[in-house]
Structure formats: structure tokens, C-alpha cells
Amino acid sequence: MTAKILIVTGDAAESLEVLYPYQRLLEEGYEVHIAAPEKKKLRFVIHDFEEGFDTYTEKPGYTWPADLSFADVDPGAYTALVIPGGRAPEYLRNDAELRKILKAFFDADKPVAQICHGPLITAAVGGLSGRQVTAYPALELDMQTAGASFQDSEAVVDGVLVSARAWPDHPAWMREFLKVLRSKALVS
Numbered sequence: 001m002t003a004k005i006l007i008v009t010g011d012a013a014e015s016l017e018v019l020y021p022y023q024r025l026l027e028e029g030y031e032v033h034i035a036a037p038e039k040k041k042l043r044f045v046i047h048d049f050e051e052g053f054d055t056y057t058e059k060p061g062y063t064w065p066a067d068l069s070f071a072d073v074d075p076g077a078y079t080a081l082v083i084p085g086g087r088a089p090e091y092l093r094n095d096a097e098l099r100k101i102l103k104a105f106f107d108a109d110k111p112v113a114q115i116c117h118g119p120l121i122t123a124a125v126g127g128l129s130g131r132q133v134t135a136y137p138a139l140e141l142d143m144q145t146a147g148a149s150f151q152d153s154e155a156v157v158d159g160v161l162v163s164a165r166a167w168p169d170h171p172a173w174m175r176e177f178l179k180v181l182r183s184k185a186l187v188s
Contacts, residue, residue: 003181004031006078008070008098008121011036014086015044015061016167017115021082024174035073036066037095045086047166055138058087070097075104080181085116085136085166093124102127111160111184113177119143119163131158134165160184 005025009018018034025032036042044061081102083089092098102125105112114122119135120142122128129147134156143150155172156163160180164173 002029002031003079004033004077005080005082006073006075006101007032007034007082007084008092008101009034009036009042009066009084009086010088010092011043012087013042013044013084014116014167015046016170017084017086017118018044018064019062020167020170021084021113021174021177024170025082028178033067033078034064035068035070035101037092037098038069039066039072041065047086070095070101073097073101075101075108078105078110079184080111080113080177081105082177083112083114083118083121085114085118087117089117089120093121099125109160111162111177111180113162113164113173115164115169115173116166119146119148122146122161123148127161131161132156133158133161133163135163136166 022032041063043063046059046061047056050057106127116136123146131148133148134151134153140150154169155176157176162177
């Protein structure tokens with residue numbers, strides 16, 4: 001039986017932060033599903049870093065279909081969870097169905113990978129209290145307010161929680177997440 005991993009996201013998620021882990025985990029042999037507020041074609045964005053801008057810029061990105069809605073997710077069917085960043089976490093953290101999914105993963109101590117603004121969702125369920133994390137650097141105060149110890153590093157591992165700052169950190173982030181999956185014998 002192939003181990004299944006769930007990616008939770010929505011419109012305005014960072015294209016690379018959804019598609020890189022999706023394809024990397026498929027490459028490792030996992031079955032990967034994308035869940036969103038509703039089953040539809042999602043519209044992602046591309047965030048880039050341009051000289052002269054005080055923050056990142058945003059452009060339209062790829063589209064990709066969600067496999068299922070949050071309401072249709074059975075957290076018990078999945079061995080791990082991935083939370084991409086972008087602007088999507090700003091509104092997704094308010095979704096009661098998504099908060100139920102995250103709570104189930106944390107209650108079962110299942111591996112969770114989060115990147116960029118993804119920890120805003122984790123914070124909404126109290127999943128950062130007492131943990132060491134990283135996130136997009138502008139979220140340092142948000143992470144501290146959520147009770148986490150913020151580290152400005154390309155990948156931070158705290159038990160089964162693996163976090164990264166943004167898409168330039170993908171290699172370290174996925175390398176550490178795969179180590180966690182293998183240590184838990186969650187191989188495909």
C-alpha cells in the first residue's frame with residue numbers, strides 16, 4: 001500500500017511551494033493529494049524578489065486542480081501533511097474544516113512540513129507553542145506571538161514539524177522532511 005501525503009492550499013498559494021513538494025514527493029513514490037476549500041481549479045501566484053522592492057512581488061502563476069475539498073478529507077488516511085505558503089494561508093487559517101485537519105495531524109503526531117506563510121495556519125490551531133520554527137522572515141513576530149522560537153534558517157526540524165522560509169529553501173526543506181518520513185517508517 002502506498003503511503004499518502006496531503007497538501008492543503010488554496011488560491012494565491014505560491015506556485016513553487018505547492019508544485020515542488022507535490023512533484024518531489026511523487027518522485028519518492030508517495031501518493032499525493034491536494035485539498036482546498038472546494039474541489040476546483042486553483043490559481044496560484046509567483047512571488048519573486050526584485051531589486052528596489054522592499055518586499056516580494058507577486059505575479060499570476062500556474063493553475064492546478066484540487067483533488068478534494070477540506071470537508072472531504074479523512075486525516076486518518078494520510079501519513080503526513082504539507083502546508084505551502086503564499087497569500088493563501090492568510091485566509092485559509094479561518095477555515096474550520098482545515099483547522100480540524102491540522103488538529104488531527106498534530107494530535108496524532110504525524111509529520112507536517114510548512115513553508116513561508118504556511119505557519120500562519122499552524123499557529124491558528126496552537127501547533128507552534130513551544131516549538132522551534134522558521135517561516136518567511138517577515139513573520140518572525142507572528143511566530144513568537146504564537147509561542148514559537150523563530151530561527152532564520154533554511155530548514156528547522158522540531159520533532160515531526162519541518163519548516164522553511166520560502167521557495168529558495170526547497171532542497172533543505174524537502175531533504176529534512178524526507179528524513180522525518182523515513183525515520184517514522186513512512187515510506188511509499
